[in-house]
Amino acid sequence: xxxxxxxxxxxxxxxxxxxxxxxxxxxxxxxxxxxxxxxxxxxxxxxxxxxxxxxxxxxxxxxxxxxxxxxxxxxxxxxxxxxxxxxxxxxxxxxxxxxxxxxxxxxxxxxxxxxxxxxxxxxxxxxxxxxxxxxxxxxxxxxxxxxxxxxxxxxxxxxxxxxxxxxxxxxxxxxxxxxxxxxxxxxxxxxxxxxxxxxxxxxxxxxxxxxxxxxxxxxxxxxxxxxxxxxxxxxxxxxxxxxxxxxxxxxxxxxxxxxxxxxxxxxxxxxxxxxxxxxxxxxxxxxxxxxxxxxxxxxxxxxxxxxxxxxxxxxxxxxxxxxxxxxxxxxxxxxxxxxxxxxxxxxxxxxxxxxxxxxxxxxxxxxxxxxxxxxxxxxxxxxxxxxxxxxxxxxxxxxxxxxxxxxxxxxxxxxxxxxxxxxxx
Amino acid sequence: xxxxxxxxxxxxxxxxxxxxxxxxxxxxxxxxxxxxxxxxxxxxxxxxxxxxxxxxxxxxxxxxxxxxxxxxxxxxxxxxxxxxxxxxxxxxxxxxxxxxxxxxxxxxxxxxxxxxxxxxxxxxxxxxxxxxxxxxxxxxxxxxxxxxxxxxxxxxxxxxxxxxxxxxxxxxxxxxxxxxxxxxxxxxxxxxxxxxxxxxxxxxxxxxxxxxxxxxxxxxxxxxxxxxxxxxxxxxxxxxxxxxxxxxxxxxxxxxxxxxxxxxxxxxxx
Numbered sequence: 050x051x052x053x054x055x056x057x058x059x060x061x062x063x064x065x066x067x068x069x070x071x072x073x074x075x076x077x078x079x080x081x082x083x084x085x086x087x088x089x090x091x092x093x094x095x096x097x098x099x100x101x102x103x104x105x106x107x108x109x110x111x112x113x114x115x116x117x118x119x120x121x122x123x124x125x126x127x128x129x130x131x132x133x134x135x136x137x138x139x140x141x142x143x144x145x146x147x148x149x150x151x152x153x154x155x156x157x158x159x160x161x162x163x164x165x166x167x168x169x170x171x172x173x174x175x176x177x178x179x180x181x182x183x184x185x186x187x188x189x190x191x192x193x194x195x196x197x198x199x200x201x202x203x204x205x206x207x208x209x210x211x212x213x214x215x216x217x218x219x220x221x222x223x224x225x226x227x228x229x230x231x232x233x234x235x236x237x238x239x240x241x242x243x244x245x246x247x248x249x250x251x252x253x254x255x256x257x258x259x260x261x262x263x264x265x266x267x268x269x270x271x272x273x274x275x276x277x278x279x280x281x282x283x284x285x286x287x288x289x290x291x292x293x294x295x296x297x298x299x300x301x302x303x304x305x306x307x308x309x310x311x312x313x314x315x316x317x318x319x320x321x322x323x324x325x326x327x328x329x330x331x332x333x334x335x336x337x338x339x340x341x342x343x344x345x346x347x348x349x350x351x352x353x354x355x356x357x358x359x360x361x362x363x364x365x366x367x368x369x370x371x372x373x374x375x376x377x378x379x380x381x382x383x384x385x386x387x388x389x390x391x392x393x394x395x396x397x398x399x400x401x402x403x404x405x406x407x408x409x410x411x412x413x414x415x416x417x418x419x420x421x422x423x424x425x426x427x428x429x430x431x432x433x434x435x436x437x438x439x440x441x442x443x444x445x446x447x448x449x450x451x452x453x454x455x456x457x458x459x460x461x462x463x464x465x466x467x468x469x470x471x472x473x474x
Numbered sequence: 475x476x477x478x479x480x481x482x483x484x485x486x487x488x489x490x491x492x493x494x495x496x497x498x499x500x501x502x503x504x505x506x507x508x509x510x511x512x513x514x515x516x517x518x519x520x521x522x523x524x525x526x527x528x529x530x531x532x533x534x535x536x537x538x539x540x541x542x543x544x545x546x547x548x549x550x551x552x553x554x555x556x557x558x559x560x561x562x563x564x565x566x567x568x569x570x571x572x573x574x575x576x577x578x579x580x581x582x583x584x585x586x587x588x589x590x591x592x593x594x595x596x597x598x599x600x601x602x603x604x605x606x607x608x609x610x611x612x613x614x615x616x617x618x619x620x621x622x623x624x625x626x627x628x629x630x631x632x633x634x635x636x637x638x639x640x641x642x643x644x645x646x647x648x649x650x651x652x653x654x655x656x657x658x659x660x661x662x663x664x665x666x667x668x669x670x671x672x673x674x675x676x677x678x679x680x681x682x683x684x685x686x687x688x689x690x691x692x693x694x695x696x697x698x699x700x701x702x703x704x705x706x707x708x709x710x711x712x713x714x715x716x717x718x719x720x721x722x723x724x725x726x727x728x729x730x731x732x733x734x735x736x737x738x739x740x741x742x743x744x
Contacts, residue, residue, distance in 0.1 A: 111494075112500040303510050305568075409506055419498050427502035432495070 052448040056455060063379060064455050071150075073377070076194070079145035079372045083138060086193060087187075087370045090135030091359045097127040098414040105414035110423075113283055117245045135366065136182070139189020146197020151204045156225045163229050164200040167236035168193055175244045185316035187366055190384055194376065199235070204228045211286035264396065266316055271321045271392060275385055278330045278365070279375065299409045308405035315396055319406035323421035325388035327435040328442060329360045332387035334417065335442035336380070339450055346454055361416045379453045380446070389441035394438060404431045511609040517569065518641075519610055520548075520743045521576045523597065525619025525647075526589075530554045530564065530579035532618065536730045537575050540740055548744070549574035553604075555596040556581045561603060569575070569608055574742050576604065576613075587652075587663040592618060594627040601636060612639040614743050618730055620696070622648025623663070626706060630670040642742060644681045646729045649695040650702040657698050667706045678711040681742055683735055685724040694726035 087410070099107045100116065101124025107113040116124070148162025151157040156320060162278055169194065172184040184192060207228040295318050298311040328334030337360050340353040352371035369375045374384065398404045407424035422432040524532030530552040541547045550565040551574060556562070566574070578592050578600045605611075617625040622645030633640055643701075651657065651664045660668075684700045685692035692700070707714045723732045 110498055299509075306510060409502070409509060419494075422495070422498055422500045423505070425502075426506035427499040430501075 052451055055448040056452045059449075059452055060456060061435055063452065065100065075146055075149045075198075076374065076376050077196070078149040079142060079197070080370050082145040082149075083141045084367075084370050087136040087138065087366045087458060088355060090131045090138075091364050091367050093127040093130040094135065094364055095359055097124055097131065098364075101127065102122065102414055104412055106412045106416070106419075107414060109412045110415075132186075138187045138321070138366075139172070139185050139193045140165045140168055142193030143189045143196045143200075145205075146194050146195075147200040150198050150201030155204050155208045155210060155232060156221065156457045157204075159225050159229070160200055160204045163204075163232050164193075164197045167200055167232050168196045170233065170236040171196060171240050171243065173244075174247070176248065179236050190375065196236075200228075200232050203232050203235070207231055212229050222448055267315060267317050267320055268389065269393065271325055271388065275331060275388060278369075279381070279384060280447060295408070299407065299410070302408045308408055308428075310404065311406060311408060316406070319399060319408070320392045320425075321388070323407040323424060323431070324438055325392040326363070326436060327391060327418055327421065328387075328439050329363045329417050330365050330388075331374075331380075331384040332391060332439065332442035332446075333365055333374075333384075334360050335387060335439050336369065336383075336446045336450065338439075339443050339446055343447075344450065344454065346457070349454075359384040361418070362414060363417050379456075380449055383442075383446045387445045390441060390445065391438035394441070397436060398434055404428060404434055407431070475682070501683050510693060516572065517574065517608065517610045518572055518612060518614065518694075519569070519576050519604075519608070520572050520614045520616060521578060521601070521604075522622030523624055524583070524615040525617075525621050526583055526585040528579065528583060528618070530577050532579065533577050533730060536736060537696050539731065539733075539736045540575075540744065543736075543740060544744065546571060551575070552577045552579070553600055554579045557601050559596065561600055568608070573614075584607070585620060586715060587661070590623050590627055590663065593620075593624045594631065597624055597628050598632045598636065599640065600647070605636070605638060611637070611733065612641055613632045613639050614642040614644075616644045616646070616739070617648060619648055619726065622646065622703075622704045623650065626650075626667055629675065630667065630673045633675060633729065634673070640675060640678060642681070644683065644739065644742060645684045646735065647692050647695050647700055647704060647726050648682075649687050649699040649701060650706060651696075651699040653696065654699055655690070655696045657702055664702055664705070669725045671706050673708050674710050676710075676712065678707075680707045680711050680714045681738070682707075682714070682716045683729060683738065684716065684718045685726055685729050685732070686718055687719045692724065692729075 098105060100113065101121065102108070116157035144161040144165040148157045148161030168189070169180060169185070172180045172189065174181050183189070204225065208225040210224070295313075295316055298313055298316065301306050301311050325332075333356075337353045337357050340349045341357070344350055344353070353366065356365075356368040356371060359365070372380075374380050395404075399406050401460065405425050405428055407421050409424050409426055411420050411423045418432075418435060421435050422428065425431045522533050522536075524530070534550075537548060537550045549569050549571055551563065551567060551569060552565045553576065554562050554564075555578065569576075578597060580596050582589060582592065615625050615629075617623070625643060625645070626648075629640060629643070650667065651659075652661050656662060682700070682703050684697065686697055687693050690697055701716075704714065704716070717738060719729070719732055719734050
C-alpha cells in the first residue's frame with residue numbers, strides 16, 4: 050500500500066533526475082572505474098582491522114590474530130594496499146569525472162590527468178607544506194567530482210577538438226594547452242582561498258559541539274554526520290563522538306555498579322553510535338540484507354554480497370560506490386530516515402528506563418551490531434532493540450529499493466555497475 | 475538437494491551468530507568488572523583498629539573531627555568480626571571518595587598476646603572480604619593501643635600473602651612491651667616482633683604517636699613500652715617517625731581525639 054504510494058509520488062522526480070543523463074552517466078562510469086580499487090582497499094582494510102589492529106575486537110574478544118614478529122609485520126602490507134587504493138580515491142575520482150565528463154572529440158585522457166593534478170593542487174596545505182591525506186583519500190570524493198566537472202567544462206569551452214589526423218604530436222598537445230594552464234591557474238587561486246579559510250576556521254574552538262548533551266544537538270550532529278558521509282566528506286568513523294558527558298557517565302556507572310543512575314542517559318554515543326549506527330552508517334546493513342533477500346537485480350546482489358562483511362565492520366565504501374548510493378538521490382530519504390527513527394525509538398526506550406544507555410568503551414573493530422551489546426555490559430534487551438530497529442530500517446528502505454528497481458527496469462537504464470540495460474525478464 | 479544446502483547454510487550462520495553473541499556477552503560482563511576494579515583500585519582506604527576493650531565506634535569522634543576540618547566528607551564503614559569469622563557491616567557500605575575510613579573491631583577484644591594473634595587472624599579474614607568487596611589494592615593503617623600490635627603482627631605474617639600494599643602505618647600509644655616498665659625486660663611478644671621484623675614491608679612509612687602525662691606513662695601505657703616500637707621498625711622500614719604528645723588530652727584513651735593528633739592524622743593520611 051504505502052510502498053505503491055511512495056513509488057507513485059517519487060517516481061516522476063527520479064525520472065526527471067535520470068533524464069539529466071550526462072551527470073548520471075559520468076557518476077556511474079566514475080563509480081565503475083574506481084569500484085575495483087574501493088573493493089581491494091576495503092577488503093585489505095578489513096583484514097588489517099580483524100587481524101592486525103592491537104586491542105581490536107577480534108583480538109580481545111575472539112582471541113583471533115594478534116600476530117607478532119614477522120607475521121605481525123605483514124599487517125603493514127595490507128595497510129600499504131589500503132592507502133594506495135582507498136588512500137588516493139579522491140585523485141582517482143577527479144581523474145574519472147574529468148575524463149568521462151569531457152566529450153570524446155576533446156582530449157579526454159589529458160583532461161582526466163589535468164583533473165587529477167588540479168585535485169592535488171587543491172589538496173595542498175600551506176600550514177604544513179604537505180598534501181592533505183584526508184582530501185586525497187576517500188573523503189575527497191566530493192571535491193574530486195567537483196574538480197572533475199570543472200576541468201571538463203574548461204576543456205569543453207577552451208580546447209580545440211583533437212584533430213583526427215594530427216600532423217605532429219605537438220598538434221595534440223597545443224590543442225588543449227590553454228585549458229591545461231587555465232585549469233591549473235584556477236586550481237591555484239582556489240587552493241589559496243581554501244587554505245585561507247582553513248587557517249581562519251581552525252581558530253574556532255571545536256569544543257562547542259562536544260560539551261552539549263541536549264537532545265536536539267544529538268540529532269542535529271547525527272544528521273550533519275550522515276550528510277557528510279553521504280557526500281563522501283567523511284568515512285563514517287566514530288571517533289568524533291567522544292564528549293565529556295561520556296566520561297562522566299562512565300565514572301558514575303563504575304562507582305555505582307549500575308547503568309541506571311548515570312547523569313546523561315541521552316548522548317551521541319548512547320543514541321547515534323549505539324542505535325543510529327547499529328547497521329553501519331545510514332543503517333545500510335538493512336539495505337544489504339534486503340537486497341540479498343529480495344532484489345531482482347543481479348548487479349545489486351553482487352554488490353551487496355561483496356559489501357556485507359565490510360558493512361558489518363562499518364566500512365561502507367563498497368556499497369556507497371558500488372550501488373551507487375553516493376550522489377544519487379534514490380536512497381537519500383531512507384539513508385537519513387532509518388538512523389533517525391532508530392535513534393528516536395532508542396531515546397524513548399532509554400527515557401522510559403526499558404534499556405540502559407551505552408556507557409562502557411568498546412574495542413575498535415567491533416561489528417556495528419555488537420557495539421551496543423558490549424557497551425552496555427552485555428544487555429540482551431539493548432541488542433534486541435537494535436535488531437528491532439534494523440527491521441524497522443529494512444521496512445523504511447523497502448519502498449525505495451522497489452522504486453529504484455522499477456525506475457531502472459521500466460526505462461531500461463543501466464543499473465549499478467554494469468552498462469548492460471536492465472530488462473524485464 | 476539445493477534446499478538442504480540452503481537450510482544447512484542458515485543453521486551454520488545462526489550457530490555462528492549465537493556463539494559470537496555468547497562470547498561477546500562473556501567478554502562484556504568481564505570487561506565491565508575489570509573496569510570497575512581498575513576504577514576502585516584508585517581507592518586508598520584508611521583502615522583503623524581500636525585497642526582492647528574498644529568497639530567499632532571507637533573512632534567515631536576522630537572521623538567526625540576529620541570531616542569537620544575538610545571539604546570532602548570521608549565515608550565511614552564499621553566492621554565487627556565475630557569469633558566465628560562472621561563479619562557485620564555498619565555505616566556506609568557503598569564506599570566513595572579516595573580515602574574512605576574503615577574501622578575493624580573484634581567481638582573478642584581482650585588484651586594479651588594470645589588474643590592479639592587471634593585478632594590478627596580475624597583482621598586478615600576481614601581484609602580479605604573487604605578486598606573482594608571493594609577491589610582496593612593498597613591502604614593505610616592506623617592502630618590505637620593494641621590495634622597497633624595487631625597490625626604489626628599482621629604486617630609481619632600475613633600482609634604479603636594477601637596481595638595488598640600497606641603504605642602508611644600509624645600507631646597511637648601502642649604498648650610494644652605490653653605493660654613492662656623496663657626495656658631490657660622483653661615480653662615474648664616483643665621478642666617475636668623483633669625476630670620477624672625482616673618480614674615487614676620495606677616501603678612502609680611508620681609514624682608512632684605517644685602520649686605522655688608525665689615522664690613515665692600516658693596514664694595506661696608506660697612510655698618505655700611504647701618506645702620499644704623502635705626496636706621493631708627502625709632501620710627496617712622506609713622511615714619511622716616518633717611524635718610525643720603532651721599537655722591536656724594526652725591521656726592514653728584521649729589520643730584519637732587529641733587536636734594535635736587529629737591534625738597529624740589529617741596530614742599523614744588525607
